[in-house]
Amino acid sequence: MPPPRKPRLAVFKFASCDGCQLSVLDCEDELLAIAGAVDIADFREASRAVLEGPYDLSLVEGSVTTEHDAARIKEVRAQSKALVTIGACATSGGIQALKNFADVEEYRRVVYARPDYISSLATSTAIADHVKVDFELRGCPISKFQLLEAVGAFLQGRAPNLPNESVCIECKRRGNVCVMVAHGTPCLGPVTQAGCGAICPAFTRGCYGCFGPQATPNTSSLIVELRRLGMAPIAVQRLFRTFNANAPAFKAASEAATAEASAP
Amino acid sequence: MTERTIAVDYLARVEGEGALKVRIQDDRVEDVQLKIFEPPRFFEAFLRGRSYTEAPDISARICGICPVAYQMSSCHAMERALGMTVAGPIRELRRLLYCGEWIESHVLHIYLLHAPDFLGYPDAIQMAKDYPEAVQHGLALKKVGNSLMTLLGGREIHPINVRIGGFYRAPTVQELRAFRPELEGALKLAEETVRFAADLDFPDIEEDYEFVSLRHETEYPLNEGDLVSSRGVKVPQDHWEDVFEEVQVPHSNALQSVRKGGGSYLVGPLARYAINRDRLTPRAAQLARSVGLPDVVKNPYRSVIVRAVEVVFAIEEALRIIDGYHRPERSYVEPPPFTQARTGAAATEAPRGVLYHRYKIAAGGLIEHAKIVAPTSQNQKRIEDDLRHLVERSLSLDEATLTDACERAIRNHDPCISCATHFLKLDMVRQ
Numbered sequence: 266m267p268p269p270r271k272p273r274l275a276v277f278k279f280a281s282c283d284g285c286q287l288s289v290l291d292c293e294d295e296l297l298a299i300a301g302a303v304d305i306a307d308f309r310e311a312s313r314a315v316l317e318g319p320y321d322l323s324l325v326e327g328s329v330t331t332e333h334d335a336a337r338i339k340e341v342r343a344q345s346k347a348l349v350t351i352g353a354c355a356t357s358g359g360i361q362a363l364k365n366f367a368d369v370e371e372y373r374r375v376v377y378a379r380p381d382y383i384s385s386l387a388t389s390t391a392i393a394d395h396v397k398v399d400f401e402l403r404g405c406p407i408s409k410f411q412l413l414e415a416v417g418a419f420l421q422g423r424a425p426n427l428p429n430e431s432v433c434i435e436c437k438r439r440g441n442v443c444v445m446v447a448h449g450t451p452c453l454g455p456v457t458q459a460g461c462g463a464i465c466p467a468f469t470r471g472c473y474g475c476f477g478p479q480a481t482p483n484t485s486s487l488i489v490e491l492r493r494l495g496m497a498p499i500a501v502q503r504l505f506r507t508f509n510a511n512a513p514a515f516k517a518a519s520e521a522a523t524a525e526a527s528a529p
Numbered sequence: 530m531t532e533r534t535i536a537v538d539y540l541a542r543v544e545g546e547g548a549l550k551v552r553i554q555d556d557r558v559e560d561v562q563l564k565i566f567e568p569p570r571f572f573e574a575f576l577r578g579r580s581y582t583e584a585p586d587i588s589a590r591i592c593g594i595c596p597v598a599y600q601m602s603s604c605h606a607m608e609r610a611l612g613m614t615v616a617g618p619i620r621e622l623r624r625l626l627y628c629g630e631w632i633e634s635h636v637l638h639i640y641l642l643h644a645p646d647f648l649g650y651p652d653a654i655q656m657a658k659d660y661p662e663a664v665q666h667g668l669a670l671k672k673v674g675n676s677l678m679t680l681l682g683g684r685e686i687h688p689i690n691v692r693i694g695g696f697y698r699a700p701t702v703q704e705l706r707a708f709r710p711e712l713e714g715a716l717k718l719a720e721e722t723v724r725f726a727a728d729l730d731f732p733d734i735e736e737d738y739e740f741v742s743l744r745h746e747t748e749y750p751l752n753e754g755d756l757v758s759s760r761g762v763k764v765p766q767d768h769w770e771d772v773f774e775e776v777q778v779p780h781s782n783a784l785q786s787v788r789k790g791g792g793s794y795l796v797g798p799l800a801r802y803a804i805n806r807d808r809l810t811p812r813a814a815q816l817a818r819s820v821g822l823p824d825v826v827k828n829p830y831r832s833v834i835v836r837a838v839e840v841v842f843a844i845e846e847a848l849r850i851i852d853g854y855h856r857p858e859r860s861y862v863e864p865p866p867f868t869q870a871r872t873g874a875a876a877t878e879a880p881r882g883v884l885y886h887r888y889k890i891a892a893g894g895l896i897e898h899a900k901i902v903a904p905t906s907q908n909q910k911r912i913e914d915d916l917r918h919l920v921e922r923s924l925s926l927d928e929a930t931l932t933d934a935c936e937r938a939i940r941n942h943d944p945c946i947s948c949a950t951h952f953l954k955l956d957m958v959r960q
Contacts, residue, residue, distance in 0.1 A: 280568040283544045283945075284593015284686040290641060291685060293672040297664070300654040311641065312652030313541040313936075330568045360590045363575040389570075406593060406686040464683040468690045470697040473586065475687070503579060508590065 272321035272420060274299075275307040277341050279327030279334050280361055280389060284406040285352035286310055286326045292409050302420060318344030322419050325398075328354040328389045330361060335386070335395060342396035347419050350392045351412065353405035353508040357477055360405075362389040362511035366519075391511070400425060405475035405508035408460050428459045431479045432472050436463035444471055451491050451504060456482035456514070473507060478514035488522060498526035535920070535932050540939060542642040542652070544594050545946025549935055551920050558920045561913045563939065565946050576899040581607050581867065581890050585691050588886070588901065593686050594637070594945055597630040597678070598879030599901075600691040601752055602886040607693050609767060610873025610890055611864050618857045619695040620752070625705075625850045626681045626688070627751045627877075628843040632674030632715070633685065634880035635798075635836040635843075638943045639722060640667025643833050646937045647729040663725060666718050670840070673715040677847060680708055695861030705851045712851070716844045720816060723837040727820035735827040736915055739788065740800035741773075741907070743878050749808040749842055750801065750878050757804055758794065759825075767874035769885040775902065786907040793910035796882025797942065798835040799826050810845035813838050829915060829941040836943075867894040879904050881943055905944045912942050 276286050290296065290311060306316035323345035329335050342348055353359050365388045392398055400419075402411055411427055418425040428434075432454035436443070444450040444466050452471035454463065458479040465472045478484075484505075491501050505519035535551040548564040572591055579587060584603040589596035601623060608615060615623075640663065641653040650656040657664035675685035681700060682688020690696050743754030743766060757763050762772050773794075775784040788794050802809075802817075803825045809817065817838045826835055867890055874887035882904035889898035919938050923931055 278546060280570055282590050282593040282596075284590075284596070287544075287593050287637075287686060290637065291671075291675055293668040293675070296668060297654070297657055300657075305652075305654065308652075309539055309541045309546075310544060311542065312654070314651035314655070330570070334568065360572075360575075360587060361570040364571055367575070405590065406684075461684070465689050465697075468683050468696075468698040470689065470692075473689075500580075503583070507583075507587070 271302065271304045273306040273316060273319070274303040274416070275305075275318070275320040275323045275345070276310070277307070277323060277325045278310070279325065279338065279355065279392070280330040281327030281352065281354045281359065283310060283326070285355075285404075286324070288351075288407055288409045288412055289324070292413060295413060299416065320345050322347045322349065322416065324416075325350050325355050325392050326352055328358045328361060328391060329395055330386055330389045332386060338392060338395050347399045348392075348396070349400045349402060349415055349419070350398050351402045352407050353403065353475060353477060354389075355392045356401045356403055356512075357391050357509040357515075358389040358511035360508050360510070363506060364389060365511055366506065389511070402427075403458050403460055403476040408462070411460055429480045430459050431455055431482075432457045432459050432461065432463050432466075432476070435459040435461075436466050439463050439467060441466045444469060445490070445494070449494050451494055451496055453487070453504065456484050456487050456518075474505070474515065475508045477509035477512045482514045484514060484518035485521065488518060498522045502526060533928075535928065535935060537932055537936055540936060540946075542645070542940060543944050543946055544592070545944075547939075547944065547946045549916070549939065551916065551935065553920065553924065556924055558917050561917045561920070563909055563913050563916070563944075565909070573899045573901060576888075576896050579896050581610075581888065581894050581896055582693055582864075584886075584888065584896065584899070585693065586687075586689075589687050591901070591903070592945055594634055595630060595879045595881065595884075596687045597626055597682070597691070598877060598884045599886075600688070601627060601877045602875055602879075602884045602901075603888070604691065604693055605752065605875030605877060606767075606873045606886040606888050607890070608864070608873070609875055610871040610888065611867070613694065613862055613864060615695060615862050618699070618855060619861065621850045621854065622681065622696060622699065624751050625847055626678065626691070628847040628850075629674050629677030629681065629685075631751075631843040631880050632840055633671055633678065634674075635840050636667055636671040636674060636722070639726060639833055639836050639840075640664060640671070642943070643940055644729070646940060647830075647833070666721060666725075670715055670718045670722065673711050674843075676711060677708065680704065692861055694864050695857075695859075697860060699856050699860035702854055702856055705854050709848065709851055712844055712848050716812070716841065716848070719837065719841045719844050720812070723816045723820055723834065723841060726834040726837040727822075729833065731828060731830045733828075734830070734919075736829060736918065738799065738827060738911065739791070739794040740803045740825075741794045741796050741883060742800040742804045743876060743883065744804055745808070747808070749805050749810070749846070752877050756876060756883070758788075759800075759803055762788075766876045767887075769874065769876055769883075769902065770887070773902075773907070775906070784902075784906055785910045786902060787910060793914050794907070795911045795942075796904050796907050797832070797880075798839055798882075799829065799832050800882060801878060802826060802835045802838065809838070810842050810849070812845050813842040816841055829938070832941055832943075867892055870897070881905060881908070881945055883907065903945070905946065908942050908944065912939055912944065915941070
């Protein structure tokens with residue numbers, strides 16, 4: 266009797282820096298074990314060998330920024346039993362979603378050498394804006410420990426056990442001094458999803474929100490505190506507009522700051 | 530009259546999305562295109578209006594494989610604009626962080642991306658079935674590079690500890706000393722890696738490259754030095770635009786660089802080694818000699834050996850820095866305010882070669898204009914030249930063999946297509 270077929274894992278890339286899929290190769294201690302547990306069916310950054318779909322688990326990195334990619338993600342979905350998005354680009358549109366806020370008229374006035382050579386949509390959007398997503402791994406970049414937990418969970422047919430509390434909780438657990446209370450350093454920890462290990466406060470800098478908003482973020486209270494620390498409204502806007510600028514809670518917070526900045 | 534087309538729709542084992550098209554008419558290569566279809570992300574456009582302090586973290590997101598390079602080039606460019614000098618232990622810590630990135634990036638390429646070509650496997654995982662020790666050594670060595678970046682930068686991809694003027698937090702002497710045993714173990718693995726690479730079989734090919742890299746008075750270049758070429762260029766590192774220029778081609782979402790009034794050139798390990806081999810650390814220099822590496826390596830396939838030699842250098846340099854380290858009183862030099870508009874530019878040595886940044890900053894500190902030239906875009910035209918020569922010599926090969934050979938020729942230069950693509954500034958094709 267032939268052995269049962271191993272689950273097929275695929276890794277797909279959309280607009281991104283490649284860092285999140287590099288996290289797979291950065292699992293140095295686990296990579297060969299993963300490769301033993303699954304058939305790596307399509308992972309172009311790592312292999313020339315490509316197996317046909319359908320795939321049991323597809324990891325999707327990057328955001329949708331072209332018409333071609335908007336069609337391609339539908340094909341990926343159709344080929345995938347489970348689809349997990351990895352990283353801020355895939356879960357919120359990434360840093361390139363800053364173009365969603367750009368003044369198109371201003372851009373139009375800018376003269377480019379040969380704009381006709383390029384094709385691109387006006388927006389950068391999350392994968393979940395286009396197809397059903399079974400689980401999202403946050404972060405710019407993702408945590409490789411969270412990645413291992415998610416892949417393991419899907420192989421075992423259970424839900425991934427990952428926190429959705431704020432960075433503050435992780436920060437306390439790590440025993441960090443609160444950078445905002447002790448040093449007056451602006452910090453997005455109170456509204457940002459845990460998962461990174463609260464590394465920025467551990468290095469005495471404020472969290473910059475690369476894991477995106479936590480489940481119930483109180484951004485309006487935080488904005489009051491950031492303003493009290495002396496941040497100008499436009500600086501508050503920039504703080505919410507980085508790697509998860511297009512995540513709804515951060516988008517709303519940046520728009521609130523914009524409104525305050527432009528108020529008479 | 531016969532026409533052949535060699536096409537690879539999606540290059541594997543490179544970072545990012547690229548394709549290759551070669552058109553052959555009778556016995557002549559009509560056209561070679563290394564196509565970059567990675568979607569443009571427009572970093573230079575949205576850096577405008579951001580604070581100069583944000584450039585290191587934002588520009589790092591151009592590339593998850595070499596984020597430190599972007600952090601370093603942007604910091605140096607801003608510091609030049611402000612007339613700041615960062616010296617002593619903070620400067621050393623920057624070199625140390627860069628060593629971590631070189632180790633991680635080079636070892637990734639040597640074992641996981643490049644070696645399978647020489648040994649005939651589609652990937653390192655298949656290769657591990659027959660060469661378990663080599664792949665395990667590679668993973669162990671790569672992990673040391675990543676651990677060094679995590680120790681100093683907080684995490685290996687997009688480290689969080691770099692700021693204009695230095696670092697948010699400087700490590701203690703004890704924290705760095707505790708890492709010494711791991712680096713000593715890594716040095717042995719790196720020495721084996723040089724021998725492993727040198728024992729591979731290389732096609733007997735030489736290319737006539739114009740090499741371009743930084744050159745420093747005393748150091749193998751990472752953060753500082755003049756821009757130097759093997760054909761006589763020598764300018765300060767912020768004068769890249771005096772000598773080189775970018776051109777846009779229709780088949781690619783990346784701009785290509787050429788020497789002004791000249792042609793293609795090559796940046797990266799082959800160029801650094803050709804120009805700076807006299808600055809290598811002792812063990813790295815001795816190993817290069819012992820495996821018979823010539824003073825100038827013109828065979829692109831042998832770049833795998835040069836990368837391995839540079840890994841030995843990076844580990845020796847990291848050990849030297851750790852041994853001489855004392856913790857600075859402050860982890861950064863306080864930048865003065867931008868009281869007037871200023872421009873600053875700098876180039877540093879990313880694992881794949883020269884990475885140039887130039888920023889124009891308005892009074893008050895907001896970025897008005899950004900220009901970023903990645904190593905892969907500088908090499909793109911030169912890679913097309915390699916391909917042209919390869920196809921011209923190999924016309925008798927069958928389609929599949931020639932296609933494989935072309936893919937290999939591209940991987941020799943470890944192209945990072947994510948890096949090469951960010952630049953196209955335009956954004957305006959509408960839905």
